[in-house]
Amino acid sequence: MKEFSYARADDTPSAVQLGNAHPGTKYLGGGTNLVDLMRETIEAPEALVDVTGISQDIEMLPEGGMLIGAGVKNTTVAAHREVRMRYPMLARAILAGASGQIRNMATVGGNIMQRTRCLYFYDGAARCNKRAPGIGCDAVEGFSRYHAILGASPSCIATHPSDMCVALAALEAVVHLEGPAGARTMALNEVHRLPGERPDLETELAPGELITAVELPSLPFVARSNYRKVRDRSSYAFALVSVASALDIGPDGIVRDVRLALGGVAHKPWRAAAAERALIGKPASEENVRAAAEIELAPAQTYRDNGFKVELAKRVIVASLDDLARRAAL
Amino acid sequence: MRFLINGQAHDLAPDIRTSVLDLLREHLRLTGTKKGCDQGACGACTVLVDGERINSCLALAVQYQDRAITTVEGLPFASGLHPLQEAFIEHDGFQCGYCTPGQLCSAVGMAAEIERGVPSVLTEDLTVETMELTLDELRERMSGNLCRCGAYNGIVDAIAATFGPEKAR
Numbered sequence: 327m328k329e330f331s332y333a334r335a336d337d338t339p340s341a342v343q344l345g346n347a348h349p350g351t352k353y354l355g356g357g358t359n360l361v362d363l364m365r366e367t368i369e370a371p372e373a374l375v376d377v378t379g380i381s382q383d384i385e386m387l388p389e390g391g392m393l394i395g396a397g398v399k400n401t402t403v404a405a406h407r408e409v410r411m412r413y414p415m416l417a418r419a420i421l422a423g424a425s426g427q428i429r430n431m432a433t434v435g436g437n438i439m440q441r442t443r444c445l446y447f448y449d450g451a452a453r454c455n456k457r458a459p460g461i462g463c464d465a466v467e468g469f470s471r472y473h474a475i476l477g478a479s480p481s482c483i484a485t486h487p488s489d490m491c492v493a494l495a496a497l498e499a500v501v502h503l504e505g506p507a508g509a510r511t512m513a514l515n516e517v518h519r520l521p522g523e524r525p526d527l528e529t530e531l532a533p534g535e536l537i538t539a540v541e542l543p544s545l546p547f548v549a550r551s552n553y554r555k556v557r558d559r560s561s562y563a564f565a566l567v568s569v570a571s572a573l574d575i576g577p578d579g580i581v582r583d584v585r586l587a588l589g590g591v592a593h594k595p596w597r598a599a600a601a602e603r604a605l606i607g608k609p610a611s612e613e614n615v616r617a618a619a620e621i622e623l624a625p626a627q628t629y630r631d632n633g634f635k636v637e638l639a640k641r642v643i644v645a646s647l648d649d650l651a652r653r654a655a656l
Numbered sequence: 657m658r659f660l661i662n663g664q665a666h667d668l669a670p671d672i673r674t675s676v677l678d679l680l681r682e683h684l685r686l687t688g689t690k691k692g693c694d695q696g697a698c699g700a701c702t703v704l705v706d707g708e709r710i711n712s713c714l715a716l717a718v719q720y721q722d723r724a725i726t727t728v729e730g731l732p733f734a735s736g737l738h739p740l741q742e743a744f745i746e747h748d749g750f751q752c753g754y755c756t757p758g759q760l761c762s763a764v765g766m767a768a769e770i771e772r773g774v775p776s777v778l779t780e781d782l783t784v785e786t787m788e789l790t791l792d793e794l795r796e797r798m799s800g801n802l803c804r805c806g807a808y809n810g811i812v813d814a815i816a817a818t819f820g821p822e823k824a825r
Contacts, residue, residue: 327673332718358714361675362695376719401708405774410782421777425800426766427702427711561777561799 328370335377338504338538344375346506346534353377353536355436356399358428363441366448368457378433381538384408390544393502396435396537400490401426403434413542415551415570416493422555423489425562435537438491438501438517441528442484442593443564445469455481459526470629472564475636476592482525483629486518486594487564493553495595496570496587499542505535514540518594525593547574547583550653554646555589556638565590567635569642573610573650581605584647586622591639598622601643610651612644619643657721661686662730676712676720677701680727688728688757692802699801702758702765703727709765711800728757731764740764740818749814751805759801759811766797767819789820 332354335341345351350372354360363369381395384406392412394403403409404420420429423437446452446465453462465473465483473483491514499514517529531537551572557563568589574582584605586598601622608614619640626636659666661684668683677694680686680703692700694713701712704726731738740760743749750756770787778796779787787793794815795808803811 330672332672332716334719354716354719356714357716357719358696358711361714361716364673365695374716378719401769401774405772407785410775414782417775417782418777421775421779425699425711426769426797427699427709427762427800428696428714430708430765431710431714561796 327364328367328372330364330371331373333373333375335375335380338380338536341375341377341380342504342506342534342536344373345536348373349533351375351534353435353439355397355433355439356428356431357436358424358432359436359440366450368448368450377435377536381435387541387544390546392542394434394540394542396433396502396539398434400424400429400432400434400437403490404429412546412549413493413497413551415496415548415553415572416490416542418553419489419493419555419568419570422553422565422568434490434540437488438494438514438537438540439529440488443487444473444484447484455521456484456525456528459524466629469631471631472566472590473629473632474592475626475628475632475639476588476596476623477520478593478627479521479523479525481523482521482593484521484525484593485590486592488595489553489555489565489568489589491518491595492568492587492589493570494540494542495597496551496572496585497542497545497548498585499540501537502539502541503531503535504538505532507532509538511541514595515597521593528593545572545585548572548585550650551585552646552649554642554649556642567591567639567642569639569646571643571646571650573647573654575610575651575654579609581608581610586643586647588622588639588643591626591635598643610647612648615644615647616640657718659717659721659725660723661725662727663724670717672716672718674717676703676710676715676717676725679717680712680725686727686729689761690754690757692755692758697802698755698758699762700755700758702762702801704761704765707765707768709762726761728760731760738764740814743814743818744811747813747817748810749807750803750810751807755801755803755805759798759803762798762801763815763819766794766815769797770819789816791816791820794820
């Protein structure tokens, strides 16, 4: 690990000031990903600004939404009574990720900013365009069981590892940012980039910008929502495919609104907007859901070991919405 | 830097890169806490901070100044072993013992999470506030602690006997 300087921020303005005092500064949350990457020398920040002491609140918003501070620990979010009642897909997504220990350390902001667990990204002997732009990607023709099927490029087929972010994508969460140029907001769905030619550029955050909070909109129908995760072992493993979903069905059985996002399939949490559009206004029958999933997965491109993910994603979408439709009918 | 470990204050000046794990083992000779993978995958390094379990290998010591850190050495009651340690002996909760300190600290932290009503991915109804430690729940909640000997059955029995709803099976 390369040596670094350390400062603990007392408030957001001082965090942003410290975070922009020198190039090569990184914000430090729980450290569950960054410290590991520093030890692997994949990350080598010259300075760390510890932001775990700030942005600690979960606030109910007057219009019915919720504002979750970026410094709140993952366990705290998942255990929060209002999150469990109103956004169960978010609580379930968080609880489906990592381990009890890691969820106690990891922050909301850090979860969003975590980097891929692509084995070739971690392996210094492999070629990786994230680590060394332009050098090539050994995953494309390598062991690709955990890699992307949607929105990838010849430069990079890595996936975003977060479970939490899949629920945030489905919820259309809004990320609050604070930077040298002031405060702004950005849709969670805009935060992460597709790899294109520059997989080393992972988010749309400006240098030195800090996530201060995540805003959840008021979405009463999400009180019935779920998160289904398929993985190689039943706990403490990254997703092969995961689905966050919520379903609003009218008394006539017609889909009024639906939210779908996929994890484990792309360089970013994948909002399945095409499938959502295909379902709204139709009965939530298995046939219609399957057809909607087909539309979403139509552009899928597979590699040596991940062809199974296309059918798996469709089936998990069908199973998720079937579960919600049955619960709506009760 | 000041560290509060097992109720004792220590003034130390470790290298800025030092993890809580290396601080414990290399600076304080508290070698109960084990280094398994050193990358947050195995849980052998689990300690409690303000009563919550964390992986000490991923924790930079500088971030944990003035926090109440409890290691396996801090678990025993004044009278001797912690009841969970007694249960590990009783139920053969180990073979080589390398993962045991992490299992112990993790289980104590997990029991506190159950007590606080923290749900798990297996919790059927998230609106329920009282959590029950079934064997499936126990296995899920302890999944961050690996045992390469595969002593899981004994580990599960020991934890269930100490913290389970019926105490002993």
